[in-house]
Amino acid sequence: MKITLWGTRGSLASPGPETARYGGNTSCVEVRGGDGTVLVLDAGTGIRRLGATLPKTLRRVDVLLTHLHMDHIQGLGFFAPLRNPNVEVHIWGPASVTLGLRARLSRYLSPPLFPVHLRDMPSTVCLHEVPCAEFDVGEFHINSSLVCHPDPTVGYRIMTPDGVVVYLPDHEPALGAQQFPLSQDWTSGCALAENADLLIHDAQYTPQEYEDRVGFGHSSLPQAFEFGALAGVKHFVPFHHDPAHSDDDLDRLIAETVTAVKPPFQITPGAEGTTFALGTAEGTPGTKGNSGTG
Amino acid sequence: MIAKEVEIILARQWASYLAMPIFIVDPQGTLIYYNESAEHILGRRFEETGEMPVAEWATLFKASDEAGKPLDSDTLPLVIALAERRPARRDFWIRGLDDVLRHIEVSAFPLIGLGQRHLGAMAIVWEVSA
Numbered sequence: 001m002k003i004t005l006w007g008t009r010g011s012l013a014s015p016g017p018e019t020a021r022y023g024g025n026t027s028c029v030e031v032r033g034g035d036g037t038v039l040v041l042d043a044g045t046g047i048r049r050l051g052a053t054l055p056k057t058l059r060r061v062d063v064l065l066t067h068l069h070m071d072h073i074q075g076l077g078f079f080a081p082l083r084n085p086n087v088e089v090h091i092w093g094p095a096s097v098t099l100g101l102r103a104r105l106s107r108y109l110s111p112p113l114f115p116v117h118l119r120d121m122p123s124t125v126c127l128h129e130v131p132c133a134e135f136d137v138g139e140f141h142i143n144s145s146l147v148c149h150p151d152p153t154v155g156y157r158i159m160t161p162d163g164v165v166v167y168l169p170d171h172e173p174a175l176g177a178q179q180f181p182l183s184q185d186w187t188s189g190c191a192l193a194e195n196a197d198l199l200i201h202d203a204q205y206t207p208q209e210y211e212d213r214v215g216f217g218h219s220s221l222p223q224a225f226e227f228g229a230l231a232g233v234k235h236f237v238p239f240h241h242d243p244a245h246s247d248d249d250l251d252r253l254i255a256e257t258v259t260a261v262k263p264p265f266q267i268t269p270g271a272e273g274t275t276f277a278l279g280t281a282e283g284t285p286g287t288k289g290n291s292g293t294g
Numbered sequence: 295m296i297a298k299e300v301e302i303i304l305a306r307q308w309a310s311y312l313a314m315p316i317f318i319v320d321p322q323g324t325l326i327y328y329n330e331s332a333e334h335i336l337g338r339r340f341e342e343t344g345e346m347p348v349a350e351w352a353t354l355f356k357a358s359d360e361a362g363k364p365l366d367s368d369t370l371p372l373v374i375a376l377a378e379r380r381p382a383r384r385d386f387w388i389r390g391l392d393d394v395l396r397h398i399e400v401s402a403f404p405l406i407g408l409g410q411r412h413l414g415a416m417a418i419v420w421e422v423s424a
């Protein structure tokens with residue numbers, strides 16, 4: 001399977017010369033299977049460019065939303081398949097305690113925030129609430145579970161014989177832990193991420209920034225690496241970069257954290273356009289990262 | 295690994311900051327967490343015992359009524375909250391491993407998560423001053 005990062009920024013789209021390398025688009029990741037199945041992880045502003053690259057022959061696409069914060073759904077109305085009557089768009093995402101997924105999404109996809117109602121999109125839109133029992137989409141077997149972040153939020157574990165990708169873009173497993181990390185079973189998201197071949201994980205803050213933002217739902221870079229080590233992942237992608245961090249800041253912060261924490265896994269900083277190939281021609285799991293220019 | 299649900303993880307983290315004794319059980323009644331304030335009631339430290347099945351933790355203290363008559367375990371608030379999925383409270387006396395007789399008031403409630411998932415129950419203990 002092939003994984004492409006279309007948006008790696010957290011919280012707010014942040015285009016500009018100082019963010020050109022890592023990119024300014026908010027969370028969106030494409031996972032494409034060998035059988036042509038397309039999964040889209042979150043619908044941040046990166047989804048617009050992704051939508052433009054999909055084959056005209058595509059008849060089904062599955063958008064897996066982790067939660068409904070704006071930086072994860074803002075691109076949805078600009079996702080080309082939603083305007084194509086020949087496509088089934090399956091949207092997976094969490095309900096709240098009182099509102100279903102349709103009602104929650106419609107709060108954004110309706111006037112005055114958006115000119116078109118979700119129900120008026122020309123495509124066939126099918127909604128599915130998560131977390132739910134494990135499910136299959138094409139060659140992918142998918143598990144979702146609630147994780148620590150304000151408002152109902154899930155992470156996804158995507159499994160194929162090629163390997164396992166785990167997506168936890170907004171995650172604060174250290175919240176309230178008097179020592180972090182605790183054991184695996186007491187750490188949010190750890191079962192999802194266990195032994196993943198590729199973990200795409202929140203790494204928004206410096207340790208100093210985290211001190212002022214406890215409870216905002218995000219991790220510092222060292223916490224993110226500690227989490228990855230606890231879960232035994234093989235390859236880690238720092239993701240959901242803070243809008244205030246420039247490319248040079250990110251280069252420096254990630255390098256400093258690697259030196260300080262010495263994480264026991266490969267690291268590829270989450271930059272827009274980066275692709276990963278999971279599995280090899282021989283069928284052995286493993287990742288190859290490729291920095292793109294996107 | 296059987297992972298704890300995020301609501302339970304957050305409940306433990308919250309309880310770890312509170313001064314009132316707090317007990318958290320899973321849907322099977324296994325005591326999966328008690329905070330530092332609860333440790334002197336059980337006479338055990340969570341770091342030492344880890345999780346305890348109901349058959350084990352229920353023997354760590356003797357519950358009795360005002361007259362010293364032992365209480366049936368199914369009249370204890372935590373057991374009611376778990377079995378009947380409703381809040382429950384009562385006061386009673388307990389003698390823990392430290393052999394001190396304490397008059398306590400227990401409020402327990404079921405933990406129902408997103409999607410009506412039954413996650414267990416939580417009890418908060420007040421010591422009634424003499």
Ligand SMILES: [Zn+2]
Pocket residue numbers: 010011027069071072169170240
């Ligand atoms: Zn976010």
Ligand SMILES: [Zn+2]
Pocket residue numbers: 067069149170217
């Ligand atoms: Zn968020």
